[in-house]
Amino acid sequence: MSKEGEQDRKIVRLKLSDQVFERLRELVASGELAPGDFVPSERTLMERFGVGRPAVREALQAMQSKGLITITHGGRSRVNALTAGVAFSQLDDIAKLLLSSEPANIEHLKVIRHILERGTARLAAAKCTSKDAADLTELIELQRAQLGDAEAFMKADIAFHTRLAEITGNPLIKAITEMMLTWLFEYHASLLLWSGREETTLSEHAVIVKCLKANDEDGTEHALEAHLSRADSKFSSANQT
Template sequence: MAEIIQRRKLYQEVLDRLMDRIRSGEIAPGDQLPSERELMEVYGVGRPAIREALQTLERSGIVEIAHGERARVVVPTAQSLIAQIATGAMHLLRTQPDMLEHLKSARLFLETGIARMAAEQATDEDIARLQMRVVQQRASMVDLEQFLERDMAFHREIAYISGNPIYPSIVESIFRWAGEYYRPMVRAPGAEELTLAEHQRIVDAIAARDGDAAAQAMHAHLSRANALYGKLIHT
């Protein structure tokens, strides 16, 4: 059978060559790329192909482009990489509501394990920071947006204790992606006090270095929130 050779656009060829230079370390994280004019001369293509290649790299989170400056290779972090899919993730949740259940299940699995790890690894300083997160959240009960932000900060703090830099970024991202479904739960009568009490039980278990209790407290907290959401959307 004949094999059809697909014609590639010029910008894709430019993109491949730039990616090869970035992967090889010739252009390292933090370095600027050559100017558009230099790239045009090196690759023998017009400005549209160069700009489309650079814009593709920017959308992928590989370079950043500031007005009037040459593109610069981004120093990657877990947070910046995960943030790249934020818009798509939120669009997915809005257009395919069933995916929310999968996201909640993933969060339950992830944070239960993280709570166990935190109990096994927490220092006295870690526990003091966690306790302060609870205090700060209680102080924000009059402000819904601030209460939500401090709720997220509490869960992110537990993820930091795990020592894995990817976990805090994932925890925060999931929280923000599903932010629309958290708001009605926080507004429910008595929800703030219940959340704070559950957070305190998680802190107490971590402070006792009891991994099983910490995992159980986190599982109960997130399961209760999921069940409450189910009731709210059907009332």
């Protein structure tokens, strides 16, 4: 845009509710409103910012929609703890729209899964404790208990891979892994009608845990990659039937 064009652009005045939202967000970011704190009453906010009740209420609703606070009807609203899960949950609707509007993005997401989980496997193998391995083994048995219920079996699969990601000690990896797998499984609904390889999945999970328990980084990565490659062929077969 030319310099003259930039000068001619109209100045947009922010809505009062948007300004209140920004002020509240700043209070959270600065720590003045800490996780677990009660949000000041509507009347207090009206007096503090010099605005009416509609602007305050709209700003509070925006704060809740972004996961920053929880509004309790009949009670005091509280500030939420800011976690990776809260942050990435804001992408959920947009990500689902992106995947449903452009199917090729599912294949792109599967590529990202390979890259992320292979790296996760190496980090987890270096840090895996006997407690971590025991937890994963227990999750395999919980998944085995879901045989015959495809949807519950897939949710148990997500739990296994999420717990594996947790071993890295990186909350961002854990949050991204959980959301990524949730998106993938949701857009492979045809798998709910697919069966016959559940025992293979359980066996592959057991091999991954064996490598993790031995803190074998190369072995864990190779076992994870073999598992994902077989899962991709499963996806393809399911979609072709």
